[in-house]
Amino acid sequence: MPENEHGRIIASEAKTVLQPAGFRRKGRSRIWIADRGFWLSVVEFQPSSWSKGTYLNVAVHWLWGSLPQTLTFDRSERVGGFVEFQNSAQFVPLVGQMARKVLEIDQINRSMFPSVQATATILANELQPGAYGEWAAFHAGVAAGLAGDFETAKRLFVSAQRHAASQAQVLLGYIDDPGAFRSYARGTIEDERAYYGLGALPATIAI
Template identity: 35%
Template sequence: MPTDHNAVITSQARQVLKPLGLVRQGKSRVWIDDHGWWTIQVEFQPSSWSKGSYLNVGINWLLYEGSVGAFNIGSRVDVPFIDATGSESFEQDAHGLALRAKDEVEKLRTQFATLEGAASYYRISGRRRAWDDYYYAVVLAIGGDIAGARAAFESVPTHRMQYGWEKALAQRAAELHKLASNRTAFIETIRGIVLRTRSIGMPEWESDFVFP
């Protein structure tokens, strides 16, 4: 077994996640399931105190510039930290963590396979942040629920608007609110946002975006 615990984690992730179509992000411990305008992220998160890994899995919407790498839905998976220090079973533990990541990816693929699945998540779970209202509104508008989208866009500035990024988000929501009834213009605007977002550290998307 390699002595480098990072190499062990990478080896097990490659064995389990690569056949699913996930791609490792550079030389990091992050693996990406790329769906064009959204991704599922798997992060074998290191600890500041011990060699090993936590597991984070979640959705990253590419619907706002600069959002690459964020966990917009999900994050820490409820599994114990696997500790490489003095562990003779670390390779087995890493394999088990990769298998759990696979399970989480498959669940998210199913749950968010359609626009309705994404909208349903926000409808059921509630929207506690301005980001939640923003992404919910975009998904609704893409899906053709203009009234619902406008209501969600209007909710964005009802959250705290203290920092510059919060005010910028509210401004973007107001701009998209105006476009919501013009589907062609709205989709083209979202397409531009996605392409600009992908240009920050992600490969080019060669085909057209599919909004199922």
């Protein structure tokens, strides 16, 4: 189906601003992704069911296989409100502003999650005692295990709820063998990287 005018503007502005920062468009969708090693930086110019225009969602997707081959928005925020398309002259600069805001947030995320050690600390500290989100304990557990804190990883996997519990149980099977745990977790990361058309995990990423 041919792309509509506001869709073409979003694609053009996103390409101009985001592509130099390592983002690429996911197919013909309004989603753009960038390789950050063991995670993806994800941008969605989300359409509305009622009006022409876009919302902006910016997210982190952990590449350790909570839902293999599903682009989950594991840490997500909606930036601002809906920007309605009225005409090209009005819409172009607004979408450009959105795209430039993405770069600011992406840089913050990159500074927060440069390594699995830093990520493990942040994810564990963000957990609310007795009120974990369904996948929060799982993601924090994987990060803890990759950072070498297997006691914390085990505790978090045991606490994982609902759908996350089955994934956590798989990793619990490796929890007493650090080498096997890292090998399995790295394998899931490499598999997801391959699925999204990325190369091998960079040697600068210690896992």
